[in-house]
Amino acid sequence: MNAHHLPLRPLAALVAGALLAGCAIQPTPLTQDERQAEIAKQRSIMFADQEAISGPITLDEAMARALKYNLDHRLKIMEEALSQRQLDLAKFDLLPKLTADAGYFWRNNDAASSSKDYYTGEQSLVPSTSSDREHNTGDLTMSWNVLDFGVSYYTAKQQSDRVLVMRERRRKVVHLMMQQVRQAYWQAVGAQQLEGKIMPLLELTRRALADSRKIEKEKLQAPLDTLNYQRQLLDILRQLEGVRDELAQAKPRLASIMNVAPGDPYQLAVPSGFSTPRLPITPDAMEETAMMNRPELIEAGYNERIGLFETKKALAKVLPGINIEFGANYDSDSYLVNNNWRDLGLRVSWNLMNLVNYANIRDTAQAQYDVAKQQHLALNMAVLTQVHVAYRDYVGRQRQYELSDELNEVDQRILTHTRNAAKADAQGKLSEIRAQASAMMSELRLYQSYGALQNAYGQMLATLGLDPVPETVQAHDLATLRTAIATREQELVEPEKK
Numbered sequence: 001m002n003a004h005h006l007p008l009r010p011l012a013a014l015v016a017g018a019l020l021a022g023c024a025i026q027p028t029p030l031t032q033d034e035r036q037a038e039i040a041k042q043r044s045i046m047f048a049d050q051e052a053i054s055g056p057i058t059l060d061e062a063m064a065r066a067l068k069y070n071l072d073h074r075l076k077i078m079e080e081a082l083s084q085r086q087l088d089l090a091k092f093d094l095l096p097k098l099t100a101d102a103g104y105f106w107r108n109n110d111a112a113s114s115s116k117d118y119y120t121g122e123q124s125l126v127p128s129t130s131s132d133r134e135h136n137t138g139d140l141t142m143s144w145n146v147l148d149f150g151v152s153y154y155t156a157k158q159q160s161d162r163v164l165v166m167r168e169r170r171r172k173v174v175h176l177m178m179q180q181v182r183q184a185y186w187q188a189v190g191a192q193q194l195e196g197k198i199m200p201l202l203e204l205t206r207r208a209l210a211d212s213r214k215i216e217k218e219k220l221q222a223p224l225d226t227l228n229y230q231r232q233l234l235d236i237l238r239q240l241e242g243v244r245d246e247l248a249q250a251k252p253r254l255a256s257i258m259n260v261a262p263g264d265p266y267q268l269a270v271p272s273g274f275s276t277p278r279l280p281i282t283p284d285a286m287e288e289t290a291m292m293n294r295p296e297l298i299e300a301g302y303n304e305r306i307g308l309f310e311t312k313k314a315l316a317k318v319l320p321g322i323n324i325e326f327g328a329n330y331d332s333d334s335y336l337v338n339n340n341w342r343d344l345g346l347r348v349s350w351n352l353m354n355l356v357n358y359a360n361i362r363d364t365a366q367a368q369y370d371v372a373k374q375q376h377l378a379l380n381m382a383v384l385t386q387v388h389v390a391y392r393d394y395v396g397r398q399r400q401y402e403l404s405d406e407l408n409e410v411d412q413r414i415l416t417h418t419r420n421a422a423k424a425d426a427q428g429k430l431s432e433i434r435a436q437a438s439a440m441m442s443e444l445r446l447y448q449s450y451g452a453l454q455n456a457y458g459q460m461l462a463t464l465g466l467d468p469v470p471e472t473v474q475a476h477d478l479a480t481l482r483t484a485i486a487t488r489e490q491e492l493v494e495p496e497k498k
Contacts, residue, residue, distance in 0.1 A: 050259070051478045056269035059185050060489070062258055064481035066181050067174065067469065069259035080166040083159070090159040093152035096144035103137040130335045139329040147321030154313040161302040161309075168295040168302070171467065175295070177257065178468040179458030183451050184254040189268050190447025191250035194440060198247070201436050202240050208429050209233045229430060236437045243444060274405075274450055276398065277457040280492045283391060286464060290387045293465025297383060300376040307369035314365035318358050320350035383463075390456070390463040397449070397456040404442070404449040411435075411442035466492060 050069055057065075114127040209230060216226040252262060260266060281289055291297060325345040332339060354361065418435035461468065473484045 053260070053264075053266050056267045057258075058269045058482075059182070060482045060486045061478070062185050062254065062268075063178055063181050063468065063485050064478050065258040065260070066177050067481055067485075068476065068478060070177060070257060077170060080163070080170055083163045083166040087156065087159045087163050090152070090156040094149060094156060096142050099141045099143070101137075101139050101141070104134075105137065106134045109133070132333050132335065135331060135333040137329075137331045139327050141325055141327035143323060143325040145321050145323045147316065147319055150316040150319070151313055154309045154316065158306045158309045161306050165299050165302045168299040172295040172462075174467070174469065175462035175465075179455060179462050181254070181257055182458040183455035184250070184257055185268070186447060186451035186454050187250040188254040189270055190444060190451070191247035192268050193270060193447070194243075194444055195247060197440055197443075198240060198244050201433070201440060202237070202244070204436070205233055205237050205240065205433055208433060209237065232430060233433070236433060239441070240437060243441070247444075276401075277454065279394070279457075279460060280466065281464070286387050286391065287384055289464045289466070290383050291380065293467075294383050294463075295465060296379055297376070297465075300372070300379050304369070304372040304376050307365075307372035310368050311362070311365040314361045317361065318354045320348055323347045323349065386463050390460050394453075394456040394460050397453040401446075401449040401453045404446045408439075408442040408446040411439040415439040461492065468492075 110129040110133060111131050112127045112129040114123055115125045116122060117124045212226055212230050212233065216223065216230070251266070251268075255262065255264065255266070323346070325343075325347070327343050328340075329343065330340050415435045415438070418432055468485060468488060469481075470484050470488050474480055
């Protein structure tokens with residue numbers, strides 16, 4: 001066998017192996033054990049590196065935990081970081097391209113050639129060769145296209161605005177998350193305060209119901225009176241069971257926002273009294289404040305600018321491209337007189353079809369810009385509407401809370417008088433149970449209405465675009481975040497104690 005054919009064997013074997021490997025690939029579903037291991041791994045990652053809860057959680061700490069550990073917020077931070085990395089890549093597109101190339105060439109015979117006379121067709125020179133059968137090449141070429149530079153410049157400007165867009169989206173997530181924390185925190189406080197009252201009341205109601213059924217069985221009371229009494233007790237029992245189920249959901253809901261593992265016990269710090277939050281600005285200044293600070297409007301401004309850069313890119317793509325190349329080359333061929341050389345090239349290219357299609361390119365870019373401007377105008381109107389709606393909701397929630405507070409005070413006083421006047425008979429026990437249930441419902445409504453007021457206040461801050469966290473924080477540990485949030489809250493509003 002000719003030795004010149006030997007190098008083909010490894011190449012043929014490599015190609016055959018690649019084809020067989022490609023044909024052998026089949027879908028491979030995850031096994032039950034793999035899925036089980038992945039679930040355990042994901043759960044470990046979800047709650048890893050979190051500071052343990054060491055005491056009752058205040059509202060500021062709940063906000064700090066949500067800000068630091070909430071998975072949705074983490075996702076937005078990662079998206080913002082990704083956008084920054086994409087900007088770094090876009091900046092590199094502005095630089096000239098530097099290409100390194102190396103090669104190895106081999107053939108099994110000489111690259112010989114001869115020539116013949118043009119007129120007679122007879123061979124004029126003996127066959128000759130001017131290259132080795134085996135040689136190495138290498139070159140390093142720097143090229144710069146002026147047209148690509150212009151397009152890349154506007155692309156990088158667009159990407160820099162997209163970084164700012166992601167920053168505003170993260171601001172919006174923080175606004176919504178802090179609003180959710182406010183409402184969930186006060187609902188959980190109410191659940192914590194009432195969970196010690198509802199179980200004894202449920203037990204008292206069940207005992208009264210059992211006593212009534214015993215009286216009915218022994219026929220010690222008129223059947224209709226006994227049934228009416230049982231019906232009232234069952235109605236109270238139904239309400240209490242509904243309240244218990246509602247309260248049971250409050251603390252897990254807050255735990256989810258703080259990224260506390262479901263089922264982990266924790267306690268909330270109960271304030272000595274409720275504070276009525278006051279808005280940091282007057283109603284006359286709300287519209288201007290929202291127009292200046294809302295993340296959606298700032299994002300719309302960046303999108304409008306991105307659309308403007310798109311129109312400039314469309315114009316740049318129509319222009320001719322000038323490509324400048326400079327290279328350093330090497331070839332080990334022994335027939336070459338100069339194995340190392342430098343070259344410089346200048347080439348102009350123009351895609352004439354872009355001229356024909358320029359109107360479509362320009363109109364498409366302009367349409368995108370017009371859409372971005374119209375979206376900005378529509379958002380302006382939506383924000384103005386939200387400001388007025390949120391303010392009316394805040395005022396209404398404040399009135400509802402004040403009424404709930406007064407109603408709770410009356411029901412608590414009724415309970416005190418009922419207990420003092422309670423008798424040992426069944427009717428007296430029913431009055432006491434009814435008074436306790438009514439007082440507890442009023443207290444529940446008080447916490448609910450205060451949570452709704454805090455939610456309306458948080459909605460008002462989000463509508464105005466006022467950040468609940470300072471723009472710069474010295475560190476991102478839990479204690480520093482908690483202090484920063486409390487300081488910012490103090491700056492925004494001085495609560496009015498009742």
